[in-house]
Amino acid sequence: MQEQSQWIRESLTSFPQPPNRTNHNAFYGPIDDLFNAVKEKKVLLEEESSIGSLDLGASSCTSNEDAHRWKFYEEDIATLRGKTCKSVKAGVLLRKLRWCTLGLQFDWSKRNYNVSLPHKKIPDALCQLAKRLAAPAMPIGEEFQPEAAIVNYFGLGDTLGGHLDDMEADWSKPIVSMSLGCKAIFLLGGKSREDPPLAMFLRSGDAVLMAGEARECFHGVPRIFTDRENAEIASLDLQFSHEDDPFFLEYIRNSRININIRQVF
Numbered sequence: 178m179q180e181q182s183q184w185i186r187e188s189l190t191s192f193p194q195p196p197n198r199t200n201h202n203a204f205y206g207p208i209d210d211l212f213n214a215v216k217e218k219k220v221l222l223e224e225e226s227s228i229g230s231l232d233l234g235a236s237s238c239t240s241n242e243d244a245h246r247w248k249f250y251e252e253d254i255a256t257l258r259g260k261t262c263k264s265v266k267a268g269v270l271l272r273k274l275r276w277c278t279l280g281l282q283f284d285w286s287k288r289n290y291n292v293s294l295p296h297k298k299i300p301d302a303l304c305q306l307a308k309r310l311a312a313p314a315m316p317i318g319e320e321f322q323p324e325a326a327i328v329n330y331f332g333l334g335d336t337l338g339g340h341l342d343d344m345e346a347d348w349s350k351p352i353v354s355m356s357l358g359c360k361a362i363f364l365l366g367g368k369s370r371e372d373p374p375l376a377m378f379l380r381s382g383d384a385v386l387m388a389g390e391a392r393e394c395f396h397g398v399p400r401i402f403t404d405r406e407n408a409e410i411a412s413l414d415l416q417f418s419h420e421d422d423p424f425f426l427e428y429i430r431n432s433r434i435n436i437n438i439r440q441v442f
């Protein structure tokens with residue numbers, strides 16, 4: 178349970194940090210310290226222009242690929258300035274965080290791994306865990322090499338459509354997939370979209386190895402359960418309830434996090 182809560186913490190704090198990319202990159206550019214900004218009730222504002230912009234109260238500077246600039250501001254400053262420029266609350270950005278990528282960065286627009294994008298290695302503790310979990314599904318004598326990971330965040334109503342993970346060079350290596358937080362339905366189909374899927378529940382702490390035949394099968398997540406009873410997170414709830422910080426508990430009561438780790442080459 179302690180380990181689960183640790184991965185939830187990392188998924189909300191360190192994993193979405195640049196140079197790791199998130200679904201927010203395309204619009205806002207890299208965003209630093211989103212989780213802290215949520216706690217401090219900050220608001221992200223678009224600078225009207227990058228020259229001569231008001232720096233008062235800004236705690237971090239971000240710029241996106243279109244050279245727009247977005248910065249976090251204290252709520253009161255944002256209220257004053259928000260009348261004349263675009264704004265979004267940090268809390269809204271966290272709710273709309275759908276994925277981040279660790280290690281080699283996946284380019285969703287081109288559907289490939291872009292080795293030229295800046296990246297950090299996957300944290301060592303996560304690599305060790307992935308190697309341990311992957312071992313039973315590895316070809317004899319080979320060790321799993323975690324090179325990339327996708328962290329998926331699911332809020333109420335979020336789903337993941339049926340897909341194949343076919344961008345990795347070698348399908349004899351498994352994908353290690355960990356579930357945290359609210360329970361989900363996972364559908365494992367066949368090699369064709371038409372094959373009827375098998376449905377299973379994935380609960381916090383479950384690990385799935387997409388290996389062998391299953392590595393080549395369609396799969397998706399059609400729903401998560403956020404109601405207290407069916408989410409089945411009582412012990413996780415207890416774990417986070419002992420803390421002063423209510424934010425992790427609030428988040429995980431209504432969310433599921435999936436961390437899936439891949440050997441790309």
Ligand SMILES: O=C(O)CCC(=O)C(=O)O
Nearest residue numbers: 327329342354398435437
């Ligand atoms: O959320 C899950 O359990 C599955 C995630 C997945 O299939 C993916 O990211 O490719």
Ligand SMILES: [Fe+2]
Nearest residue numbers: 340341342396
């Ligand atoms: Fe997948």
